[in-house]
Amino acid sequence: MQLSNKPETEICRTDIPQMLEISDVVQEGKSQKSFFFRRPMECRPGQFIMVWLPGVDEKPMAVSYWRKNEFAFTSQAIGRFTNALDNLKKNDKLGIRGPYGNSFSLKDDACVVAGGIGISSVSTLIGKLKNPLVIYGARSRQHLIYLKRFSGKNMILATDDGSYGRKGFTTGILDEALSSNSKIKVVYTCGPEIMMKKVFDICKLHDIECEASVERMMKCSFGICGACMVNDRIVCADGPVFNASQLSKLSEFGRFARIKTGRKVTLKEYHGLHR
Amino acid sequence: MLQTNLCNIKLKNPTILASGILGVTKESVGRVGKAGAGAVTLKSLCHEERQGNPNPAMFGYEGGFINAVGLPGQGIDSAVKDFVRLDNMGIPVIGSIYGYRIEQFGEVAKKMASLKPAMIEIDISCPHMDYGKPYYADPGLTAKITKTVKKNSGRIPVSIKLSPNVYDIKEIAHAAEKAGADAITAINTASGMVIDIDARKPILANKIGGISGPALKPIAVRCVYEIYETVKIPIIGTGGVTYGKDAIEMIMAGAACVGIGTGIYYRGIGVFKKVCGEMQDWMKKNNLKSLNEIRGCAHK
Numbered sequence: 001m002q003l004s005n006k007p008e009t010e011i012c013r014t015d016i017p018q019m020l021e022i023s024d025v026v027q028e029g030k031s032q033k034s035f036f037f038r039r040p041m042e043c044r045p046g047q048f049i050m051v052w053l054p055g056v057d058e059k060p061m062a063v064s065y066w067r068k069n070e071f072a073f074t075s076q077a078i079g080r081f082t083n084a085l086d087n088l089k090k091n092d093k094l095g096i097r098g099p100y101g102n103s104f105s106l107k108d109d110a111c112v113v114a115g116g117i118g119i120s121s122v123s124t125l126i127g128k129l130k131n132p133l134v135i136y137g138a139r140s141r142q143h144l145i146y147l148k149r150f151s152g153k154n155m156i157l158a159t160d161d162g163s164y165g166r167k168g169f170t171t172g173i174l175d176e177a178l179s180s181n182s183k184i185k186v187v188y189t190c191g192p193e194i195m196m197k198k199v200f201d202i203c204k205l206h207d208i209e210c211e212a213s214v215e216r217m218m219k220c221s222f223g224i225c226g227a228c229m230v231n232d233r234i235v236c237a238d239g240p241v242f243n244a245s246q247l248s249k250l251s252e253f254g255r256f257a258r259i260k261t262g263r264k265v266t267l268k269e270y271h272g273l274h275r
Numbered sequence: 276m277l278q279t280n281l282c283n284i285k286l287k288n289p290t291i292l293a294s295g296i297l298g299v300t301k302e303s304v305g306r307v308g309k310a311g312a313g314a315v316t317l318k319s320l321c322h323e324e325r326q327g328n329p330n331p332a333m334f335g336y337e338g339g340f341i342n343a344v345g346l347p348g349q350g351i352d353s354a355v356k357d358f359v360r361l362d363n364m365g366i367p368v369i370g371s372i373y374g375y376r377i378e379q380f381g382e383v384a385k386k387m388a389s390l391k392p393a394m395i396e397i398d399i400s401c402p403h404m405d406y407g408k409p410y411y412a413d414p415g416l417t418a419k420i421t422k423t424v425k426k427n428s429g430r431i432p433v434s435i436k437l438s439p440n441v442y443d444i445k446e447i448a449h450a451a452e453k454a455g456a457d458a459i460t461a462i463n464t465a466s467g468m469v470i471d472i473d474a475r476k477p478i479l480a481n482k483i484g485g486i487s488g489p490a491l492k493p494i495a496v497r498c499v500y501e502i503y504e505t506v507k508i509p510i511i512g513t514g515g516v517t518y519g520k521d522a523i524e525m526i527m528a529g530a531a532c533v534g535i536g537t538g539i540y541y542r543g544i545g546v547f548k549k550v551c552g553e554m555q556d557w558m559k560k561n562n563l564k565s566l567n568e569i570r571g572c573a574h575k
Contacts, residue, residue, distance in 0.1 A: 013541055015334045019473035054474040058330035095474060097334070219332045224296050224539050225344060226318065232302035243453075260326045262299045262318070263349035264357065 015222060017095030019053045025069070025090055028145040032117065033086060034064060034074045037096065041071035044103035045239045046213055049073060050221050052095030053088075057081040060218045060236070062121035062190075063099060074120040074145070092265055100221045101240045105185045111135065111177060113170050113199050115191020116143060121213045121240075122190045126150060133177060133184065135152035137170035137191075171198040178206040185209060193267055197254025200247055210244040214253065217260055229258060276555055279313065279566065281509055281532050282457045284367050284393045286313035288554075289566065290522065290547045293513050293536030294319055294371040294396060295344065295435070297544075299319070301358050308366035311548035313532065315364075317354075319371040319398040320387070322379045324350035329480040336469050339490030340537045343481035344371070346401055349385045353459035360390055367393035372424070373401070380420050385427040395428050397421065400438035400463035401485070411438035411463075414450035421454035434458035434511060437502075439465050439494050445505040452506040459500045460511040460534065465491055488537040491515040498530045503529025503571055517541050519553020529571040 024036040030121075031205060043063050052058040052183060059081055061073035077086040088094070104125050110132040114122050119136055126134055137158035138144045144157060144164060156173050157165030166173065170191070178184060189199045190213040203210035215242050216228035216235040223237025231250045233239065257270035277288035294316040297303040304315045327347025334341065349357065351372070361368040370392035374380040379399065387395055399410040399420055410416045417435065424433050435451045437444055439462045448459055464485025471478050495514025502510055512525035513534025522533045538546040554566075563569060 012337070013335050014337055016336050016469075017331065017334070017478060018473065019471060052331055052474075052478070054471070054476045057480070061338050093473065095331075095471065095478070219330060219344065220334075222540060223544070224537075225333065226297040226299035226303050227347075229297075229300050229303055231302075231307045234297075234303075259302070261324045261349050263324060263353050264300075 015097050017050065017058070017097045019093045020096050022088060022090055022092050022094060024070075024072075025088065028074060030142040031077045031086070032074055033077075034072045035085070035088065035094065036065070036070060036072040038070055040069050041066050041099065043071065043108065043124075045128055046103040046121065047099040047101050048121075048221075048240065049096055049098035049120060050100065050218075051085075052097075053081065053084055054095065056084045058095070060100070060221060062123075062213075064120040064123045066124060071231045074117070074123075076117040076231075078223070095104045096220070100236055102238070104188050104213075104241050105186070105243070107209070109183050109185040111174065111184045111187045113174050113187060113189040113191070113195075115170055115195040118189075118191030118213070119146060124186060126153065130176060132188075133181070135170045135173050135177065137165075137168075137173075140164070170194070170216045171195060171202060175202050177206060178202065186211070189213070193254055193257075200244060200254070203244060204248075210247070211241050211246060214242060215240065216257060227258070227260070227262070276558060276564065277313075277351070277551055277566065278333070279532055280558055281314075281511070282394065283433075284314070284432070286532065287516035288313040288547075288551045289526070289530075289532040290516075290550055291369070291511060291513075291532050291534050292316055292535035292547075294369075294398065295342075296536040296539055301364070304364055304366070304368060307544065307547070308364065308513050310544045311551060312366065312535070313366040314369055314393065316393075316396055316534070317371050318348060319346055320348045320351045320354050320383065320412050321346070321373050321375070322351060322383050323353050324348065324353065331478050331480055333484070334478065335488070335540060338488075339486050340488035340540055341467055341469055341479065341486055343479045343483040344389050345481060347550040351383045355386055355390060355480075358390055362391035362393070369394040369396050371396040371398050371436075373398040377416075377419055381423040381427045384424040384433075388428045388431050392431060394432045394434055394458070395424065396433045396460055397424050397433065398463070400436050400440075411447070412441045417447050418450040418454035421451050421456045425455040432457035434460045436460035436463055436513075437498070438463045439491075439498055439514075443538060444498050445501050448502040448506050452508050456508060458509045458511060458531070459502055459506065460513055461502050462491075462495050462514050464514075465494055470550055487514065488540070489517060492521060492524075497532050499525060499528040500573065504574065516550065517546070519550050519555075519557055522554050523557055523569070526566055526570050527573040529574065531570070
């Protein structure tokens with residue numbers, strides 16, 4: 001009898017968190033910190049890891065730095081889990097598994113639009129792209145991070161309150177840039193979904209490619225529990241990066257999300273319930 | 276070649292998406308259908324909206340998979356609005372239901388029946404869920420729940436999902452059959468724990484979880500074998516089916532159909548087509564035209 005009798009490699013698959021020592025904590029902004037680990041991480045821009053703080057929670061985090069033998073994620077202290085992370089020091093341990101998900105396509109003549117802590121999901125992308133235009137906005141000066149890291153980049157900064165850079169939203173700046181700069185062929189974006197939906201709409205108007213990194217409540221991170229579904233797409237496994245043709249089929253994108261119970265709510269309600 | 280009849284429901288093949296994997300939304304049901312499953316079981320719903328357990332809620336370890344998702348769900352009332360109906364999905368849909376009290380099983384079953392699923396599955400066997408009473412371990416309570424759900428399900432066939440975490444699964448199966456169950460789903464996960472020795476803590480937030488995947492298969496095969504000797508109603512053999520050979524083994528133990536859940540973790544959503552293909556290859560090699568030729572053959 002021969003029916004795949006030899007064990008296939010997939011059957012040995014595991015996704016156990018590895019307890020890793022934090023090798024460094026970098027204060028990136030008033031409430032944002034990067035947590036570094038001295039471990040190699042095979043990763044592509046846009047992928048994420050699952051971070052377990054024993055006794056508290058486990059959540060997805062974008063890989064925001066990776067170099068030879070080192071990687072990091074950046075967290076903004078806004079909820080129970082991220083506030084607990086904020087108290088961690090060098091040599092404390094976190095359980096890490098991953099990386100998970102797909103990645104950005106890395107095309108030339110790109111523009112990157114980031115909003116708020118969404119910058120962490122596109123930070124390694126910005127490092128890989130050839131001279132991209134970066135449009136980066138946040139609520140106020142204290143919410144802007146990585147400014148030194150990206151000081152050599154072609155970057156337009158904006159704040160909602162005008163405390164730094166231009167006053168206004170990234171989407172307005174993108175519209176201007178696409179109207180005046182015909183060189184841009186693709187827009188990569190990560191940030192609040194309302195912003196990304198506008199970015200997607202603006203790209204459609206200008207007939208330019210677009211890829212967005214979508215965030216949803218996650219449990220398994222490998223595509224079996226169904227917690228993070230947007231229409232028929234599984235964000236953790238099919239995404240988190242979706243291109244314009246995929247996004248155009250997702251009627252829930254920019255409008256609805258599912259909360260922990262699986263109930264579909266408006267994005268506004270979702271963000272109020274899940275911080 | 277693989278066409279299967281389960282309580283007069285025609286399945287194009289005997290693979291059924293097990294409850295708890297995907298199956299949260301209407302569109303995910305459609306997707307699993309397109310991926311080649313013979314039927315799809317929804318994630319269990321009860322009378323109220325539930326958040327489930329905090330993360331970590333599931334992961335694969337060496338040799339198996341463990342979860343304590345804790346039955347999150349939007350609740351049957353919200354689901355009735357969300358799904359609208361279940362008889363127009365192009366694939367038979369099995370609605371999985373539970374309650375905390377026996378009457379609630381009945382209430383939820385009635386609402387689920389209004390969606391016209393092909394079958395209703397009663398989940399009395401989630402190992403990390405405090406039902407108040409261990410319904411799954413008591414033949415009398417199993418019978419009461421079966422009767423209550425049957426009374427509220429009209430003509431829709433009812434399967435009851437049993438737990439391996441019992442002294443004698445045969446007497447539970449026998450009680451369910453006597454109480455009017457149309458089928459038995461065997462089995463739910465086996466209770467277990469994984470401790471991280473560096474964190475010095477159980478990894479699951481709920482500490483205890485349910486083991487599935489390859490580690491569960493011999494337990495599931497044994498349960499199906501024992502139940503097949505005890506009852507006449509069909510068995511949906513669930514637990515560790517990952518490859519075609521696992522499905523064949525389950526059918527030889529007496530299963531009418533096979534549930535696949537954790538198999539998606541190991542082989543992706545394409546696992547249904549892969550398992551069916553492997554079953555057909557095996558059948559051709561062994562000159563079989565129908566699975567009926569081997570169903571329960573391990574008992575001879």
